[in-house]
Amino acid sequence: MLVAHDTEVALAAAAALVNTAADADPRDEALTDIAALDDYVRTWGWTGERRSDAELREVRDVRPRRIWEVDEDEVVQIVNQLLQGEGAAAARQA
Secondary structure, eight states: OOOOHHHHHHHHHHHHHHTTSOSSOGGGOSOOSHHHHHHHHHHTTOOOSOOOHHHHHHHHHTOOGGGGSSOHHHHHHHHHHHHHHTTOOOOOOO
């Protein structure tokens, strides 16, 4: 399957974001503060306004590991809920 470069980067960034979450031990949290969020954003070459505690909470909330633990049908539902919350087009199953 051919994947466009921007899609590949977005998927890699999403996986990296999910991997910042603590598994069982809260001490493993990688997005501990705004500076850590700035580092994540800078790593992927993104720009934007000054970060806030509210944005940090929102970013933490959007990275559920659950997406890696369910079947394809449920992944599509989860992704569609995220996309609809942002006003984007829904994903389709192959």
